[in-house]
Amino acid sequence: MDTCMAAVFVGPGKPLEVQEFPIPEVEPGAVLVRMEMAAVCGTDVHTWHDPTASSPVIFGHENVGAIAQLGRGVTHDVLGNQLREGDRILFRRGGCGLCTRCAVGESCQVNRGYGFLPSDQFPHIQGGFGQYLYLEPGPWILRVPDDMSTERALMSVVGNHTVLSGIEKIGGDLDG
Ligand SMILES: [Zn+2]
Numbered sequence: 001m002d003t004c005m006a007a008v009f010v011g012p013g014k015p016l017e018v019q020e021f022p023i024p025e026v027e028p029g030a031v032l033v034r035m036e037m038a039a040v041c042g043t044d045v046h047t048w049h050d051p052t053a054s055s056p057v058i059f060g061h062e063n064v065g066a067i068a069q070l071g072r073g074v075t076h077d078v079l080g081n082q083l084r085e086g087d088r089i090l091f092r093r094g095g096c097g098l099c100t101r102c103a104v105g106e107s108c109q110v111n112r113g114y115g116f117l118p119s120d121q122f123p124h125i126q127g128g129f130g131q132y133l134y135l136e137p138g139p140w141i142l143r144v145p146d147d148m149s150t151e152r153a154l155m156s157v158v159g160n161h162t163v164l165s166g167i168e169k170i171g172g173d174l175d176g
């Protein structure tokens with residue numbers, strides 16, 4: 001069985017620990033991603049300082065990676081672009097489709113995103129601070145255009161989150 005390495009949050013205030021994980025067989029509908037770049041987010045820092053934070057977790061929820069293996073049936077991204085192995089992608093865990101936040105197109109309140117999931121449970125490699133990340137069946141995928149740098153693609157994710165939550169914090173109207 002192939003394995004890979006990832007940096008694991010093992011508890012508040014402790015250095016991240018590099019651990020080895022099995023790379024799962026890619027199920028139909030799933031995707032194996034070879035990580036290229038992950039951002040360190042303020043959320044990671046808050047969690048690292050939070051005495052109630054649960055661990056172990058592989059951090060990294062703002063990610064760019066390349067498709068290492070496509071599960072059967074995964075052929076296109078959310079815009080209808082064809083996907084091939086080697087393509088760089090942005091991705092998100094699929095929502096439950098049943099909660100009120102899913103209904104209005106926001107982050108699902110049931111399915112936690114990549115970078116927040118326990119690394120001691122299958123399929124283990126579900127954060128960006130590692131060599132590979134396993135997307136469970138039904139992910140949202142956006143192909144990065146060939147002429148866009150990986151840095152720029154990553155900043156489009158990080159920038160959006162951070163700026164939008166900043167605007168929300170100061171009472172700005174996101175719809176206006
Ligand atoms: Zn973040």
Ligand SMILES: [Zn+2]
Pocket residue numbers: 095096097098099100101102107108109110111
């Ligand atoms: Zn949901």
